[in-house]
Amino acid sequence: MRILFAGSPGIAVPALEALARLCLDDRHFTLAGVLTNPDAPRGRASKAVPTDVGDAAAALVEPFAACSLPAPVILKPEKLDATAREAVAALQPDILVSFAYGRIFGPKFLALFPLGGINIHPSLLPKYRGATPIPAAILGRDTETGLSIQRLAAEMDAGDILAQERLPLTGRETTASLSETAAVLGAKLLIPVLQGLALDSLTGRRQNREEASFCGLIRKEDGLIDWSASAADIDAKIRAYTPWPLCWTFHRGEQLYILEAGDLAQASPLANPSDSPEMSPPGGSSALPGAVLGIDRESGILVQTGDGVLAVSRLQYRAKKALAWRDFLNGARDFMHGQLGFGEDNKRD
Known part of the structure; x- marks a missing residue:
């Protein structure tokens, strides 16, 4: 199974690292590439620096070389246009794994993956579909939230759920601290999902549209x-x-x-x-x-x-x-x- 991982912020790094370990330990899985946002200026000097996922992907060169494996190709397109699709297609990926990449995947892009795509989403879907589920759970003063892995679908965060786990909340979490918890949980749930998909032994659960709620961008x-x-x-x-x-x-x-x-x-x-x-x-x-x-x-x-x-x-x-x-x-x-x-x-x- 050849995998393209898409992600940008720190919350996605543990999932990428778990995926890399899987590919190093089991040659049935190959991390063909990593898709992340372009380098962006940060700090007073406005120096362009990679995303957290971009940094983590670059750090994989040495461990992959030690195992005589090619390191994943790192892609940082400005847009998911024809040029980006051509670069992805050259990697011959079977499946897309996404966690907080930050852009919407169109039908032409998803068509590049014979096995489709899966997305790690830090909420108990169908609750809090959208870009900011962690702040939404805190703002709602919820007593619990969770993490879901779902199939990518045409409608945002509406795909069948492949795995889900609940997280109790104390009422003192911040988005920073809850993101760290969700990052670890996402990495934990991802591997058995990929193994189940490789064996064709995993059945998804359809979401109830009537229970869906949504969260928008924060300004x-x-x-x-x-x-x-x-x-x-x-x-x-x-x-x-x-x-x-x-x-x-x-x-x-x-x-x-x-x-x-x-x-x-x-x-x-x-x-x-x-x-x-x-x-x-x-x-x-x-x-x-x-x-x-x-x-x-x-x-x-x-x-x-x-x-x-x-x-x-x-x-x-x-x-x-x-x-x-x-x-x-x-x-x-x-x-x-x-x-x-x-x-x-x-x-x-």
Whole structure:
């Protein structure tokens, strides 16, 4: 079975590495090529660097050479056009394995694979079809999510399910941490699926279209915090948008990233508010959403929301260092009892 692997971000790297180990151990499988997005500029120098999958694919040259096997061909087309299809066809692949490649495969492209294609998707399909299933599960405050391997179909994420495993959620996951878990699980499930397909012993399960839900792309501006939302929802948003696009607000006209926080009502054990007069919460429910109330010695800076109090533990002014809340307050003496968000308080000097 000749395999073309398609992927770009770090979440796909463990699956690629597991696939490489399979091909090194079992000569019935061949990693013919790796398809990933083109190198892109990063950092202050704007130097073009490979995707995480591109880096991992390049690292396979040595172990494959040690086994007297040709390393997989790395393809980085700008578009999946006729030129890209010609390059893929030259590899004579039997099957496409995709995990977070980031582009849609058209019918002409899928026709290059006699055995079709499979896709690793980090949700319990048919729930959260689309590009952002991990943030969607966190934003929805779900108690569980999972990972599915499905056949690629004309309709996005609608193919028959070949394998699926559930993941319980604690309610403290970020997209970064949950992506790491999903990456490991995807690698674990992929190998038996490929072995089953090679033996023609695997039967897919059709998805129920009526149970399908969808998640769209996330934009940078989506990270703006609406302080009239509940503390629980803002906490979920902060976790869902870590590491990108991050959640942000304004303090005295300056952009402020809220990097870590939690709903004070969910803190365990409940911390004790400071007894210092200048740092204690003013009390009462008349404070406007976004008002900085004081501190909680265990949980951090307390901010009023539309429903409940958010305890902020790590934050960062734009273009400055990320700081734990105590260190942040040492350099922001005017922060206590101020107002976050848009409004007149953020226009004053």
